[in-house]
Each structure stands twice: as structure tokens, then as C-alpha cells.
Amino acid sequence: MIISRRIRRLMAYIYMPLIFTILGYVLVYIAFKPIINIGVSITSMIMAQEIPDFTLDLESIYVEPQDMEQDDEPTGEVPVKKVGLDDVVWPSYGQHYAQISCERIGLEAPIYMGDDDSITRVGVGQYLGSFVPGYGKIILIGGHCTTFFKPLKNVKVGDVFVVKTSYGVYQYSVSKTKVFKADDMKAYDLEQDYEQLILYTCYPFRLLSGSRQQRLFVYADKISGPQLH
Amino acid sequence: MSNKHLRFFLSSILAFVLGILLTCLTYIGDLYFRGLNSSVLVSAITKTNYSVELIDAMYAECESVTLPIGLPIEVVHGIFDLEDVKRDVSASVKASVEEKEFNADTTLIREKLLDNINAYLQEENLQLSDEQNEYLEEYLLLIEDIYNDNIEMVIISRAMPYWNSFLDVALVAFIGIIILSIIIIVAIVKMHSWRHRALRYITYSTISTFLMSVILPIVLYVSHFYEKLSISPKYFYMAMIYMIDEFLIFSIRMGCFWALISAILIGAIYVCKKNGYKRSCKGKGKVRR
Incomplete structure (x- = not known):
């Protein structure tokens, strides 16, 4: 009897605090449930699915296209070759997926999907709301006038830009150039239903020319390249 | 209900409330010493x-x-x-x-x-x-x-005004909790003739405070789920994660402080029981051995 009383008293040091702990948590949960729910909602908004990865991955999915049907002199005829959409690896944001060049003005640059600062430092960036070559829509690409798009200051109507992707080679002939204000939405139409390559860069090209509120737009129409279907 | 059962019931409630108050005290102390103060940030x-x-x-x-x-x-x-x-x-x-x-x-x-x-x-x-x-x-x-x-x-600049206001309120709460805790401890002691019985209830409180102060920080620290915080840039993210880690470790240490207090109280209970200390003693009345 004495032993069992002693054991009971010793056990009380375990079960009493445990009961207090459980009751305490339950009481706090019930009493502060609205605040806890708000806290959980806020927490879920600022929590990601995984630990954030801050490494800058500008990876490349570009592969030199096989069986390049590139003409030295553009014929003006659109070839009938078609490429299935399933055969195309769609570029994600930050991926290098194509190369653009213009021999006459000495332009050569990698094309990345996306156009933030980290991309335009290493290449030219495609606006996310535009489309890939061959899709039959607008391809909007921007770059710095002091680096990769510096040669654009010598561009003329009739110059040919070659865009090489993993699924085909495309040629575009410059039809016009125009200077717009940086925020002028009339410079391009994302809804247009014909394929056009539009390159844009800061204007004017000279050193320290102020806050550069203008943009040079170069419009080039498709000459050749496979159609995506 | 007999006096014995009533005393047990009331002492348990007071001990429970004391445990909650001491836990709040611990968390307020954790936030004050390891929250957004300049030494922690630096x-x-x-x-x-x-x-x-x-x-x-x-x-x-x-x-x-x-x-x-x-x-x-x-x-x-x-x-x-x-x-x-x-x-x-x-x-x-x-x-x-x-x-x-x-x-x-x-x-x-x-x-x-x-x-x-x-x-x-x-x-x-x-x-x-x-x-x-x-x-x-x-x-x-x-x-x-x-x-x-x-x-x-x-x-941090934007959060500081709110944090400083919270600290002002926390200080008042801290003092209030200490006063309430003292009142409860005195009430428990006065409720029992034998000191070791009073100390037992206080020990239940301190052990439950240890558990409540330690379980949550340990779960958070071991799971590291706060590493999924979507904040940038990287250097700020690393600083915040470091601060949260330090806060949780400090909370666990503070919780362990209550484990130490509990151990001391258990020792005191043993001594009081052995020597038969009674509240109404001081030379008056019989000392039961």
C-alpha cells in the first residue's frame, strides 16, 4: 500500500504535467483559434513548396539544328516543312533556346526566354508574352544597345536575320525600323496573326545619352523556316 | 466533496494556471531577448x-x-x-x-x-x-x-514600429504575469499545511512549463519547415533563417531552465518530506515524521 502510494506520487510528476500540457495547448488553440487561422493563412502565403534555390540557372536547351536548310540568299518563298508541336522542347524562363545572327551588321547573340537583367547581361531576351519562331505569331526580343544589340545602329531595310533553334532555322528580312517612346504600346501587337520578328533596344546609341526614354524597333518578316503545327 | 478533494481540485487548477502563466513568461522572455533587437540582427x-x-x-x-x-x-x-x-x-x-x-x-x-x-x-x-x-x-x-x-x-525598418509597440505591451504583461504567479504560488502554499505538498503542485507547474516551452520549438527546429520561407534576396533569407534558428535554440534552453527548476523543487520536496516541514511549524505544533 505504501509502495503503491509512493509509485502513484511519482507517477503524478509525469501524468499531471502531461495533462496540464495537453490541456494548455487545447485551451490556447480554442481561445486563439481565429488568430491562429489568420497566422496559418499568412504563413501559407509566404511559404514555398520547397526550400528556395537562389542559384542563377541560365541553362541552355539549344542544340545546333540538324539538316539545316539555310539559303545564303533568301528566295522569298516559305518552305512547306512542318514540325509537330510535340517535337519541340518549349523553353522555360531563363533558358537559352536559340541563336540570332545578322552577317552584314555583325550581330550574333544567344536568345533566352525572358528579359530580366540577368538575361540581358549574357544575351538577348524574348518577351514572355510573345511566341517562338514557326508559331506564326510575333517574336519580341530585346537587348542592350551597348552590347549584343549594338550592331542594330547599322541595320537597314532588307537585312536578313537568321534565327537558329533546335527544331529549325528561320530567316527574317527587315521591312522597317522605327523609334518609339519606351512606354508606347503602339510599337507592336501581340495579337497579330502573322509571323514577325521584332527586335528592340534603347535609343539613341551614343554613350551617356540620358535616361533613354526611346526604343528602336526593327521589324522583320519571315522568309523561310519550318511551320509548327 | 471532502476538504481533501476540494483542496486537490483547487490546487490542480491553480497549478495549471501557474503553468500557463510561466509558459507565457518564458515565451515573452524569448521574444524580448532573441527577437528583433539590434544585437541579434547584427x-x-x-x-x-x-x-x-x-x-x-x-x-x-x-x-x-x-x-x-x-x-x-x-x-x-x-x-x-x-x-x-x-x-x-x-x-x-x-x-x-x-x-x-x-x-x-x-x-x-x-x-x-x-x-x-x-x-x-x-x-x-x-x-x-x-x-x-x-x-x-x-x-x-x-x-x-x-x-x-x-x-x-x-x-525590418517597416516592422520595427509594430515590434516596439508589442514590446511595450509585453513588458506590462511580463510584470502582470510575475505578480499573478506570485499570488498563485502563495495561494497554493497557504492551501496546504505540509510544505512538500504545496511544492509538489508548483513542481507540476514547472514541469508542464518545461514541456510547453520546449515541445513547440523542438518540433519547429527539427522539422526546419521555416527554411521554406519565400523571402529574397539570398543574403536576407540567410540572415532570417539564422535568427529563427537562434530564437528556437534559445527557447529550448529557456525551457530547459524550467527542467532545472523542477529538479531543484523535487529535491526540496524530498528534504521537506524527510524533515516533516509544516507551514504552521516554527516551533509550534507537532512535527509528523
Whole structure:
């Protein structure tokens, strides 16, 4: 009897605090449930699915296209070759997926999907709301006038830009150039239903020319390249 | 209900309430010592390579604004000194905690940048027009703004007024909780003739305080789920994770303090029981052995 009383008293040091702990948590949960729910909602908004990865991955999915049907002199005829959409690896944001060049003005640059600062430092960036070559829509690409798009200051109507992707080679002939204000939405139409390559860069090209509120737009129409279907 | 059962019931309730109060006291203490105070923030900055990563981020931002104006990105290299950045970040943090403004002295940065630009212009044999000099001044101011914007921990600056208000309330709560706890302890002691019985209930409280203070921080620390916080840039994220880690470790230590108190109380219970200490004793009445 004495032993069992002693054991009971010793056990009380375990079960009493445990009961207090459980009751305490339950009481706090019930009493502060609205605040806890708000806290959980806020927490879920600022929590990601995984630990954030801050490494800058500008990876490349570009592969030199096989069986390049590139003409030295553009014929003006659109070839009938078609490429299935399933055969195309769609570029994600930050991926290098194509190369653009213009021999006459000495332009050569990698094309990345996306156009933030980290991309335009290493290449030219495609606006996310535009489309890939061959899709039959607008391809909007921007770059710095002091680096990769510096040669654009010598561009003329009739110059040919070659865009090489993993699924085909495309040629575009410059039809016009125009200077717009940086925020002028009339410079391009994302809804247009014909394929056009539009390159844009800061204007004017000279050193320290102020806050550069203008943009040079170069419009080039498709000459050749496979159609995506 | 007999007196014995009533005493047990009331003592248990008081012990439970005491446990809750002591737990609140512990968490308030944790927040006060390991929350957003300047020593914790400065420690987070020095221990996590904050300044080095910050300098890299500032160089990237400066290069981005340098590219469009035609200058080579090399003109911004070497304009930020690590020791100066550390000093300015610490000063900015201390100013934020005191809810004051802080503007760093960017004279040295401007001089280094101008030297680099002039060296480039000389090398390229370029002369700037008045208009270009005007835009050069705009560019220099932009770089200075980048520096001042980046050395400030904006989230901390914005949170400090609320945090300081919370601390004012917490201090009042802290004092209130201490007073209430003393009242409850006195009530428990007065309810029992035998001291060891009173101490037993107080021990239940301290053990439950240890459990309540320790379980939650341990679960959070072991799971590391707060590492999924979606905050940027990287240097700020690392500093915040470091602060949360330190807070949880401190909370666990504070919880263990209650385990120590509980052990001391259990020892005291043993001594009181052995010597038959009674509250009404002091030479009066019989001492039961």
C-alpha cells in the first residue's frame, strides 16, 4: 500500500504535467483559434513548396539544328516543312533556346526566354508574352544597345536575320525600323496573326545619352523556316 | 466533496494556471531577448556572410544600370569596400531598431566610381559634352541610391514600429504575469499545511512549463519547415533563417531552465518530506515524521 502510494506520487510528476500540457495547448488553440487561422493563412502565403534555390540557372536547351536548310540568299518563298508541336522542347524562363545572327551588321547573340537583367547581361531576351519562331505569331526580343544589340545602329531595310533553334532555322528580312517612346504600346501587337520578328533596344546609341526614354524597333518578316503545327 | 478533494481540485487548477502563466513568461522572455533587437540582427549579419552576398548583389544591380548607358560594367568594380559595407549595414540596422533614418556616406564610392570612369574615358580617348556630364551626374546619383537602398533592411525598418509597440505591451504583461504567479504560488502554499505538498503542485507547474516551452520549438527546429520561407534576396533569407534558428535554440534552453527548476523543487520536496516541514511549524505544533 505504501509502495503503491509512493509509485502513484511519482507517477503524478509525469501524468499531471502531461495533462496540464495537453490541456494548455487545447485551451490556447480554442481561445486563439481565429488568430491562429489568420497566422496559418499568412504563413501559407509566404511559404514555398520547397526550400528556395537562389542559384542563377541560365541553362541552355539549344542544340545546333540538324539538316539545316539555310539559303545564303533568301528566295522569298516559305518552305512547306512542318514540325509537330510535340517535337519541340518549349523553353522555360531563363533558358537559352536559340541563336540570332545578322552577317552584314555583325550581330550574333544567344536568345533566352525572358528579359530580366540577368538575361540581358549574357544575351538577348524574348518577351514572355510573345511566341517562338514557326508559331506564326510575333517574336519580341530585346537587348542592350551597348552590347549584343549594338550592331542594330547599322541595320537597314532588307537585312536578313537568321534565327537558329533546335527544331529549325528561320530567316527574317527587315521591312522597317522605327523609334518609339519606351512606354508606347503602339510599337507592336501581340495579337497579330502573322509571323514577325521584332527586335528592340534603347535609343539613341551614343554613350551617356540620358535616361533613354526611346526604343528602336526593327521589324522583320519571315522568309523561310519550318511551320509548327 | 471532502476538504481533501476540494483542496486537490483547487490546487490542480491553480497549478495549471501557474503553468500557463510561466509558459507565457518564458515565451515573452524569448521574444524580448532573441527577437528583433539590434544585437541579434547584427549577429545575424556578421555570422551569415550577409555583407559579402550584399556586395555581390549590389554589383549585379550596378552593372544592370551601367550597361544601358554605354559604359563598360568594369567601371563599377571595386567601388564597394567590405568593411565599409559591414559598418554601414550595422549602423543602418541600429538606426532601424531605434526607428531613426540612416544615410550612409557615399563620398568614397562616388570618388572610386569617378576615377574608374575617367580612367576608361582616358583610355578610349573620349571627351564628354556638357549634356553627357549632366547624365553622368544622374548615373552617379543612381549608384549612390542603389547603395543606400540595399544597406537598409526594409522589412525590418517597416516592422520595427509594430515590434516596439508589442514590446511595450509585453513588458506590462511580463510584470502582470510575475505578480499573478506570485499570488498563485502563495495561494497554493497557504492551501496546504505540509510544505512538500504545496511544492509538489508548483513542481507540476514547472514541469508542464518545461514541456510547453520546449515541445513547440523542438518540433519547429527539427522539422526546419521555416527554411521554406519565400523571402529574397539570398543574403536576407540567410540572415532570417539564422535568427529563427537562434530564437528556437534559445527557447529550448529557456525551457530547459524550467527542467532545472523542477529538479531543484523535487529535491526540496524530498528534504521537506524527510524533515516533516509544516507551514504552521516554527516551533509550534507537532512535527509528523
